[in-house]
Amino acid sequence: MAQIKHYNWATLGTGVIANQLAQALEDQGRKLYSVANRSYDKGLAFAQKYGIAKVYETIDEVFEDPEVDIIYISTPHNTHIHFLRKALAHGKHVLCEKSITLNSEELAEAVQLAEKNHVILAEAMTIFHMPIYRKLSEIVNAGRLGELKLIQMNFGSYKDYDMTNRFFNRDLAGGALLDIGVYALSFVRWFMTSSPNQIASQVKLAPTGVDEQVGILLTNEEGQMATVALSLHAKQPKRGTIAYDKGYIELYEYPRGQKAVITYTDDGHQEIIEAGDTAQALAYEVADMEKAVAGIENTMHLDYTQDVMTIMSQLRREWGMTYPEEE
Structure with a gap:
């Protein structure tokens, strides 16, 4: 190299x-x-x-x-x-x-x-650069788990109910979707064959008018589905579950994940997959960015970023939720 x-x-x-x-x-x-x-x-x-x-x-x-x-x-x-x-x-x-x-x-x-x-x-x-995701893609692409059926995502933070902090502040583009939902949707996009083309959602707005709690249902052309549950005022595990017809993958602390557990449908046996180090998340990003700048390999996945932004923009349009810069 x-x-x-x-x-x-x-x-x-x-x-x-x-x-x-x-x-x-x-x-x-x-x-x-x-x-x-x-x-x-x-x-x-x-x-x-x-x-x-x-x-x-x-x-x-x-x-x-x-x-x-x-x-x-x-x-x-x-x-x-x-x-x-x-x-x-x-x-x-x-x-x-x-x-x-x-x-x-x-x-x-x-x-x-x-x-x-x-x-x-x-x-x-970070999801696009943590080694665990590339390792899982190799396993999935080898056909060991069969066809993707359903992804379930959770991300819940408990933030003080202070409407002046950045999480709830409309003037600072607060809200669950842009702050934590972007992780869940990037995870979904990583594993889905194509970007979702059917989107349904429910939202609970904070007193400031930003999204405090969100439920999202996504489906793509292949019939692969995903559910996403987000909250800024209720703690829940950062968990991603990807279900295939031959088994399912579980990742905890997925934004900077380093360990996954695969459970196989036929006999219930489990396989632990480990790759990378959570503490090195920024180092992986730096390395990938420098490879892209050098023209060696571009794994920055701007295309996935665009797909996720399209979803988030559509959701906020449906909610009628805007930021001052957009008005």
């Missing part, structure tokens, strides 16, 4: 994910090249913590810096398209935190910009 060069990464944002990115690079003996943040003081503190040499006084400087190869955007959802426009127009490769945009129209604009400027655009969706 061709040697992959180490690219200069810049972080736009200094939150939890930015810290994990910096740590992932440190584990490889590398450092982030630079940091951009709305607050210069926070950017400076972040840089001092990780020994990052360059801190920008204004965010726009990161887009104009010729030494920056890849920008990781981890700011709130509703700011993504604003920064994507600038980054892509300046010829920067971008790995953007989920949800990559608010809706499919914004994503289409970003994709067009990336194509025009010949750069890689991708969503930082």
